[in-house]
Amino acid sequence: MSEEIEKIDLGWTGERVSRIGLGLWQISETWGVTNYEDAKKIIETAYENGVNFFDTAMVYGDGLSEEYLGKALKELGIRDEVFIATKIPGQYLSRDDVLRATQLSLKRLQTDVIDLMQVHWPPLWHNFPTCEYMEALEQLLNMGLIRYIGLSDFPVELIESARACLSTTDIVSIQVRYNLVERDAEKEIIPYALREDLIVIPWSPLAKGALTGKYTPDNLPQFQDVRSREPIFHPDNFKKIYKLVELLNEIASKYGKTPAQVALNWIVTAYPNTLPIPGAKNPQQVLDNIGCVGWRLEFDDWLKIDQLSKDIRINRVV
Numbered sequence: 001m002s003e004e005i006e007k008i009d010l011g012w013t014g015e016r017v018s019r020i021g022l023g024l025w026q027i028s029e030t031w032g033v034t035n036y037e038d039a040k041k042i043i044e045t046a047y048e049n050g051v052n053f054f055d056t057a058m059v060y061g062d063g064l065s066e067e068y069l070g071k072a073l074k075e076l077g078i079r080d081e082v083f084i085a086t087k088i089p090g091q092y093l094s095r096d097d098v099l100r101a102t103q104l105s106l107k108r109l110q111t112d113v114i115d116l117m118q119v120h121w122p123p124l125w126h127n128f129p130t131c132e133y134m135e136a137l138e139q140l141l142n143m144g145l146i147r148y149i150g151l152s153d154f155p156v157e158l159i160e161s162a163r164a165c166l167s168t169t170d171i172v173s174i175q176v177r178y179n180l181v182e183r184d185a186e187k188e189i190i191p192y193a194l195r196e197d198l199i200v201i202p203w204s205p206l207a208k209g210a211l212t213g214k215y216t217p218d219n220l221p222q223f224q225d226v227r228s229r230e231p232i233f234h235p236d237n238f239k240k241i242y243k244l245v246e247l248l249n250e251i252a253s254k255y256g257k258t259p260a261q262v263a264l265n266w267i268v269t270a271y272p273n274t275l276p277i278p279g280a281k282n283p284q285q286v287l288d289n290i291g292c293v294g295w296r297l298e299f300d301d302w303l304k305i306d307q308l309s310k311d312i313r314i315n316r317v318v
Contacts, residue, residue, distance in 0.1 A: 021053035031279070042286055118151060131165035178202035182314065215245075269297050
């Protein structure tokens with residue numbers, strides 16, 4: 001039995017899911033969690049502390065993330081108590097590939113149905129018509145192989161086009177890159193989702209660790225770390241970000257929280273339809289992330305963070 005945790009409605013569906021989820025991109029060579037027992041302990045810790053929303057993708061570890069999640073849920077005997085969200089990549093969006101990819105995903109996850117199938121990104125380098133893959137997903141839903149459909153990394157114009165292709169259902173979620181220093185989703189996508197009763201699933205809600213307090217201008221990810229090539233961690237950009245990190249540290253001490261917990265709480269305080277999915281590379285990070293919910297920043301503190309973060313400009317041409 002898992003602990004109680006703050007819950008949120010999954011858009012218009014009536015489903016109740018934990019206010020914070022667990023992202024599982026870290027189960028891959030890229031992020032270093034490749035041992036099954038380590039992955040299982042992360043998943044188990046999240047579940048035992050109330051998390052029931054697990055987000056993975058076919059491309060994470062070339063299927064390893066889905067495989068480990070499915071195996072762990074089966075061994076723990078909790079498949080029916082959690083919500084599995086996975087994603088199909090943009091290069092798999094022909095009708096036949098959608099069907100085959102879903103079949104393989106179901107096998108890796110060791111389940112008869114996927115709760116939320118998301119299009120990971122539009123077919124940027126291919127010419128698959130939008131209605132071709134959306135109608136294929138709807139067919140899978142009508143066959144009982146997936147329960148809901150979501151979109152990831154889509155602009156509003158393409159979200160509208162995708163929704164227009166559906167006949168018997170609608171999308172329930174929009175997954176976007178969103179955190180205190182990358183706030184462009186506030187301009188169009190989040191207001192659109194609020195109006196349409198869709199859930200927003202922020203990925204990289206801690207800016208790939210930049211907001212955790214772990215890094216300083218003199219201690220940035222080293223060359224072998226994939227994050228070292230992120231514009232966020234370019235020295236010129238991080239000097240600006242670090243002023244925000246110092247403020248997060250200051251406010252965190254007031255609440256007895258960590259900078260990461262404050263950064264995540266700012267997101268859930270700001271919008272009622274956000275469900276952040278931070279990753280975790282060990283059980284302690286899971287517990288730290290969960291500590292972001294069940295409380296709210298006072299408005300004065302929320303506003304200080306808002307005002308400082310909104311003026312940060314990340315130069316991507318560096």
